[in-house]
Amino acid sequence: MDLSEQKVCVIGAGIGGLTAALALRQLGARVCVLEQAEAIKEVGAGLQVSPNGLAVLRGLGLASHLEARSVKAQAVELRDYAAGRLVAHLDLGLIKAGTPYHFVHRADLIDLLAQAVRAAGIKILLLQNVETVHPGRDSERARVVMSNGSEMRADLVIGGDGLHSRLRGVLNGTVAPFFTRQVAWRAIVPNTMRHGNLVQVHMGPHRHLVSYPLRGGTMVNLVAVQEQAGWAEEGWHHTDDPQNLRRVFNDFGGDARALLGEVTEVSRWGLFRHPVAPVWHQGNCAILGDAAHPTLPFMAQGASMAMEDAWVLRDALERAGTLSEGLAAYQTRREERVKRVVDAASKNAWKYHLANPVVRSAAHMGMRLATTFAPKKLVGQFDWIYSHDVTKP
Ligand SMILES: Cc1cc2nc3c(=O)[nH]c(=O)nc-3n(C[C@H](O)[C@H](O)[C@H](O)COP(=O)(O)OP(=O)(O)OC[C@H]3O[C@@H](n4cnc5c(N)ncnc54)[C@H](O)[C@@H]3O)c2cc1C
Numbered sequence: 321m322d323l324s325e326q327k328v329c330v331i332g333a334g335i336g337g338l339t340a341a342l343a344l345r346q347l348g349a350r351v352c353v354l355e356q357a358e359a360i361k362e363v364g365a366g367l368q369v370s371p372n373g374l375a376v377l378r379g380l381g382l383a384s385h386l387e388a389r390s391v392k393a394q395a396v397e398l399r400d401y402a403a404g405r406l407v408a409h410l411d412l413g414l415i416k417a418g419t420p421y422h423f424v425h426r427a428d429l430i431d432l433l434a435q436a437v438r439a440a441g442i443k444i445l446l447l448q449n450v451e452t453v454h455p456g457r458d459s460e461r462a463r464v465v466m467s468n469g470s471e472m473r474a475d476l477v478i479g480g481d482g483l484h485s486r487l488r489g490v491l492n493g494t495v496a497p498f499f500t501r502q503v504a505w506r507a508i509v510p511n512t513m514r515h516g517n518l519v520q521v522h523m524g525p526h527r528h529l530v531s532y533p534l535r536g537g538t539m540v541n542l543v544a545v546q547e548q549a550g551w552a553e554e555g556w557h558h559t560d561d562p563q564n565l566r567r568v569f570n571d572f573g574g575d576a577r578a579l580l581g582e583v584t585e586v587s588r589w590g591l592f593r594h595p596v597a598p599v600w601h602q603g604n605c606a607i608l609g610d611a612a613h614p615t616l617p618f619m620a621q622g623a624s625m626a627m628e629d630a631w632v633l634r635d636a637l638e639r640a641g642t643l644s645e646g647l648a649a650y651q652t653r654r655e656e657r658v659k660r661v662v663d664a665a666s667k668n669a670w671k672y673h674l675a676n677p678v679v680r681s682a683a684h685m686g687m688r689l690a691t692t693f694a695p696k697k698l699v700g701q702f703d704w705i706y707s708h709d710v711t712k713p
Contacts, residue, residue, distance in 0.1 A: 321640050324348030329464055329474035331450045331487060333360055335367075335426075336609025336626030337480025338433035342380055343634035345440045349476070353437065354448035354464070360434050364426030364556065365506045366534050366541030368393075368519075371419040371706045373624025376631045379711035385432045390424035391533045394517050398687060401524030404574015408687040412518075414699040416707045423519075423532045423541065425508075429623065453477055453487050455603030462604045476643065477605040478633070480626070483554065483594075485611030491599045497554065497592035497614075500666075504589055504617065505544045505565045508534065509582035513575055515540045522576040529569060529576050542579055543617065544569060545591070553590050560588040591616055593666060596659050601647035608633060613658045618668035621661050621705065628710045629654055635710070661705060 326349045330341045333355035341351045357363075369377070369386060377383045398408040412421050434444060454463040461473040479487025515533050522529040526547040534541050546568050562583040569580055596613040600606055609626030633650045640646030 321637055321642060321646060322348070323476075323637060325350065326475040327461075327473070328352075328476045328478065329354060329462075329472060330478045330480055331453075331464070331485075332479070332481035332611075333357075333430070333434065333444050334480055334482055334609065334626070335429060335433065335623045336611070336630055337478070338430065338437050339376065339380070339627045339630035340478050340480055340608060340633060341437050341442050342433065342440055343630050344476075344478075344637075345437075345442055346380075347634060347638055351442045352472075353442060353444045354450055354466075354472070355444055355446050356449040358447050360430060360444065360446075362427040364430075365508050366532060366543075367424055367426045367429060367623045368532075368620035369422045369424055369429070370621070370624050371415065371421065372708045372710070373627050374419055374422065375709040375711050376624075376627040379631060380436070382432060382436055385436075386422060386424065386429070389428045389432060389535075390422035391517055391535075391537060393421040393423055393519060393532065396519045396521065398684075399520060399522050399574065399576075400684065401522050401527070401529075401572045401576065404522065404576060407523070407684045410699050412699065414696050416700060416703040421706075423534055425534050425539075425541075426623075428535070450481065450486050453479070453490050453605055455490070455605040457603060460603075475604060479605065479607040479611045480609050480630075482610045483556075483614050485607060487605060487607050488597050488611045491602050491605070491607065492597050495595060497594040500591045500593055500616065501549055502545055502547050502591040504546075504591055505542070505560060505586050506589075507542045507544075507562070507565070507583045507586040508539050509542060509579060509584075511538055511540045512582060513540075513578045515575070515579075520575060522572055522574070524569075524572060527569060527572075529572060529580070531575070531579055540579060540582075542583065544580075554592045555589055556587070558588050560586050562586050564588075596655070596662055600651040600655075601644075604643055606633065606647050606650065612654075613662055615658075615662045616665045616668075619661060619665040619702070619705065621665065625658055625661060628708075629658075631710045657708070664702070664705070 328349040328351045396410040449467040451467040456462045462477045519532045530543045594614045608629035636650040637646035
């Protein structure tokens with residue numbers, strides 16, 4: 321369908337929202353982005369862009385921009401927590417997709433997308449906190465209502481408004497997420513210990529710590545996960561005392577200890593499982609990214625899935641005769657894949673948290689043998705995620 325001169329309103333200048341804005345602009349739509357924050361600023365920490373996410377950036381002409389601002393990952397190393405002993409080394413060069421895996425600061429990915437969006441003539445309107453959306457019926461425009469009472473009308477509204485999406489609520493009602501009894505801390509520290517261009521996973525009983533370099537290797541991103549019965553809040557803005565983090569991980573040795581010793585600022589979030597939204601579109605409105613399918617961080621696919629959604633949305637609309645056909649095709653083409661990824665992420669954490677020493681050493685032995693005798697098989701178990709290229713017909 322022809323989107324030229326159609327007014328498209330994207331809610332949220334996050335990774336999915338900005339990618340969608342750019343993709344739909346390329347179809348000729350007049351796009352604007354509504355963002356609740358007062359500025360597009362340094363928020364968040366490290367993200368991973370796997371080959372399937374990079375494919376979307378390549379399709380949009382932005383792959384070299386990402387490469388200039390990210391670190392290319394070479395391997396994943398699994399280490400035992402106590403002394404940091406190496407359990408397994410997985411060479412990411414064995415990924416079937418062949419293209420590299422990148423570590424990037426969230427702020428840098430947002431910045432490069434926002435620059436491309438503005439260069440395409442799209443306005444990002446800040447301090448626009450969307451309260452609700454009324455999808456249009458038949459040929460009616462959708463109505464976007466801001467918390468200050470102002471309104472905007474559009475031919476198509478895309479909800480890229482993340483974890484606590486307003487549009488998801490309008491389309492699906494509210495479903496309480498389920499607390500996984502895990503909390504995560506994230507921090508960025510200076511790379512004083514020469515962390516290589518790889519992901520290290522330090523595995524301890526009921527806890528694990530992930531580290532990887534950012535910004536030309538000058539910094540290291542840390543994500544520390546602990547199983548805990550007590551309640552924790554979900555969200556990206558809850559700070560914590562670094563001493564709490566160090567206390568929980570005080571028996572971790574090797575590089576883990578050195579990295580934790582550098583932490584001066586840390587945020588903490590509760591890990592919740594949300595069902596994938598059953599309804600992604602209604603009338604002239606649709607949701608994507610975390611608004612449709614928030615995921616646990618254990619497959620590091622949040623950003624890449626949001627970018628894949630944006631590309632498929634554009635492609636489905638381009639091929640469809642009508643808006644409703646296009647939006648329906650978008651959900652159909654995405655739903656099964658994102659459910660599989662969300663499910664894989666939900667199943668992944670326990671592998672790092674084995675508490676029983678006998679079970680843990682048997683599992684570690686199994687991993688060591690697998691990396692020695694079947695490295696391709698081990699690395700290739702997630703090829704179905706990484707080799708998928710939504711930009712190819
Ligand atoms: C502040 C912040 C920090 C993050 N830090 C990390 C991190 O360190 N590591 C990590 O792996 N993931 C992080 N994430 C999540 C990660 O960006 C997403 O999981 C993933 O990129 C999917 O992107 P998305 O576009 O669906 O959602 P997001 O990237 O979460 O973007 C949603 C956007 O919508 C805006 N928004 C929300 N509600 C409204 C509203 N009512 N009106 C207008 N705008 C609205 C938000 O301000 C945000 O800009 C962070 C997200 C945010 C918002």
